[in-house]
Amino acid sequence: MAEHIVPIRIYSIIFAALLALTAATCAISFLNLGRMNAVVALVIAFVKALLVALFFMHLRYSPRLMQIVIIAGLFWLGIMIALTMTDFLTRGWLTYR
């Protein structure tokens, strides 16, 4: 694969987007949205992480193999969190007699 050089203009746009999202997440956290506070904060964090990975880390231009490795890694992280939480969130369901 020939090396892909990302132009400075794209880096600048991503940088501006990351700063805007940081300001947004900080401002929104002061509003009382109930359970949505955590959801909004995490969605913004995921978008920021995705922008960093795709453009700063060149993932968008990387070979398919690398993208699969990362998705597999995140999948395993998902398994760890999901299986742990199926335990903790369901403990109260049990009744012992």
Add this chain to the structure above:
Amino acid sequence: MAAIQTAEYSAQAHQFDSLEQQTDAATLGMWVFLVTEVMFFGGLFTSYIVYRSLHSFAFAEVSRQLDIVLGTTNTVILIWSSFTMAIAVYCAQTGMRRLNIAFLVLTILLGLAFIGIKFYEYYQKFVEHLVPGPSFSFSAPFTKEAEMFFTLYFAMTGLHAVHMIVGVGLLSWLIIFAARGRFTPVYHSPVELIGLYWHFVDIIWIFLYPLLYLVGRHLE
């Protein structure tokens, strides 16, 4: 690392068919390492999720002890340093050696500013008796939950700070090698790979910031 020289033919190790294949292999190796790092931090994130789900109101209440101004400043500094790192990689790719070094230095300075602010925050928490241990004190009813929150806070930001310090070391090494003219538009894998590491550490902070600093702001 003896094979690293400025000319294309000597930068390539003999087991690779081409420099391109070598670069791809090195980049893939770095990504595999970063995936292990995801799992390393993932353990801490999982324990955070467990305790936050068990004590969500207490965590929101206690998290307001953190200084949001310093936390947000550090977030901006770290994103800025990722930007300068990306530019440094661009300069290495296009063979602008002086600018490459300049942006690496700028990245280090921003990294050091982050670490400095982080340690000032640690100092504040120490003074306020918010470091878990015998002298920990927090008003009832959330004393135990507060100690749990701050244990996670110090473990997560501490591990992140260690990664920052390692990153500053790696960048210093890059600057020395860049100053010796070891990187060319053809061979600059170390700049790219350490860049990946630096961006990864940035991503970890992107998640730590809302999880630790922004949890309970709406309660005021």
